[in-house]
Amino acid sequence: MNTRRATVTRGTGRDVLLDATLQLIGERGLHAITLREVADAAGLSLGSTTYHFADREALMLAALGRYADSVVSRCDAALVKAELETASPRALMRSVFEDFSASYCEPNRMLAQLEMYTEAARNPAVAEISARCLAAYRGLLLRAFGIAGLDEGEANSRVNRVLVYADGLALQSAADGTPCELQSDASAVLWALATTPL
Structure with a gap:
């Protein structure tokens, strides 16, 4: 598990999550990733992910x-x-x-x-x-x-x-x-x- 957290400019967390999601979709497939994995790949907390996106479907x-x-x-x-x-x-x-x-x-x-x-x-x-x-x-x-x-x-x-x-x-x-x-x-x-x- 990624324990580091990115220093993200306020207001850009959503963009970082979307970039990480597209990267993971390309690497592992649309159905093989979770919100937690996206958060880890983005260097953000799971709470940041759920703040921006209610669920996995909304993020995808x-x-x-x-x-x-x-x-x-x-x-x-x-x-x-x-x-x-x-x-x-x-x-x-x-x-x-x-x-x-x-x-x-x-x-x-x-x-x-x-x-x-x-x-x-x-x-x-x-x-x-x-x-x-x-x-x-x-x-x-x-x-x-x-x-x-x-x-x-x-x-x-x-x-x-x-x-x-x-x-x-x-x-x-x-x-x-x-x-x-x-x-x-x-x-x-x-x-x-x-x-x-x-």
């Missing part, structure tokens, strides 16, 4: 919600990059995938996301959070495909394929215990999906 939903917020923020930031409008199609795809892979290729974030997807099948509250992530990814990719010249119907079809590819690669990376190679592989795959006739 808040942590996954925060993760979704970070995905949405990253995708929103990528959407307003000025160079997207002037880049060549290949440079555009490379730039988009640098942003897109930020979530997929950080091991704990990737594993937390996979945990979230699985839990979404069982828990409507998690399904809503998961849908926010997918909508953010979808919006980023749709814009990239639109700038690359695809019409809306074809872009929608290809975005679905890219998301399946990315999730499949993340799942395979997790199963193999190997680094996710989305950044190095995805640009060529995305370009092929964007330019190959259906």
Whole structure:
């Protein structure tokens, strides 16, 4: 048991707990952690944890919600990059995938996301959070495909394929215990999906 306690700036205890929760979800799985373990990982007391979160479910939903917020923020930031409008199609795809892979290729974030997807099948509250992530990814990719010249119907079809590819690669990376190679592989795959006739 961790007997040390972190020196936490007043008002940041909740953030420290959410960070620790996401780290533990990535390391051990959504259902394998307790409030006490989160408190220990955060260097806070159990009382601090229960002050911020009534129960384990509330903490998990808040942590996954925060993760979704970070995905949405990253995708929103990528959407307003000025160079997207002037880049060549290949440079555009490379730039988009640098942003897109930020979530997929950080091991704990990737594993937390996979945990979230699985839990979404069982828990409507998690399904809503998961849908926010997918909508953010979808919006980023749709814009990239639109700038690359695809019409809306074809872009929608290809975005679905890219998301399946990315999730499949993340799942395979997790199963193999190997680094996710989305950044190095995805640009060529995305370009092929964007330019190959259906």
